[in-house]
Amino acid sequence: MANSSTSKHIVKIMETEYINYDVKRFVVEKPSGFTFIPGQSVNISINLPGWKTKRRPFSFTNLPDEDTLEFIIKIYRNHEGVTHKLESINAGKELILHDVFGVLQYQEKGIFIAAGTGITPFISIIRNLYNTKRLSNHKLIYSNKTFQDIILDQELTEKMGDNYIKKFTRENTIGFIEQRIDRNYLIAHILRFDQNFYICGPQSFVTDISKYLFELGASANSIIIEE
């Protein structure tokens, strides 16, 4: 049964754990008949007074055929938003799942380029490709501030091997000059620009990388982003 865009599901949290210093994993009940496509997201709110209408988008990170749903969420502790509240929300509490949406879906072989929590839609896609033995020859370029910020480094290394390229924009070293992914970096790591590119991260990251890829010869319909 397809999800209606107006449907609303109250689901119990079954399990939580921190997977790095500010990223928390939630495993929640999956409502009967609930479906999604790897790469899609859902608006979520917390089922507590004062929080029910505060919806925020999060990507599904596990696979549609599993019995539960998984979300991997970066907690912003510096202000009283939804993710800060999620810090104290654990097994037994409830979330509200609102509309499922997202056009960032897998089409054909290509390169994933992610920054920070922008990896989350690709986690479901990569797990799906891996389980169906279609992951070889896909490359992932994953940018983070430091090594401590990477999400699921071990799993990505195991699944993608040498095709997983890490880029750090900051280091905990005095004098380290911020290093972003730029045109030259893409030329050094991408051999062909006539393939698909999946890009996810902060809006400025998506805009910059898309622009560089166009300049380097990628066609508009080969660049797949969340609109």
Ligand SMILES: Cc1cc2nc3c(=O)[nH]c(=O)nc-3n(C[C@H](O)[C@H](O)[C@H](O)COP(=O)(O)OP(=O)(O)OC[C@H]3O[C@@H](n4cnc5c(N)ncnc54)[C@H](O)[C@@H]3O)c2cc1C
């Ligand atoms: C389609 C989509 C899918 C997403 N999937 C995921 C996912 O799977 N996992 C994930 O972790 N994130 C994901 N995000 C991002 C996530 O939605 C946001 O991090 C979340 O909405 C933040 O909610 P919040 O209420 O805590 O912060 P908000 O109050 O909504 O603030 C959002 C941003 O503004 C900044 N900000 C706002 N107010 C302040 C303040 N007073 N002081 C300092 N900073 C401030 C925060 O740093 C934060 O980056 C996704 C986003 C989109 C669009």
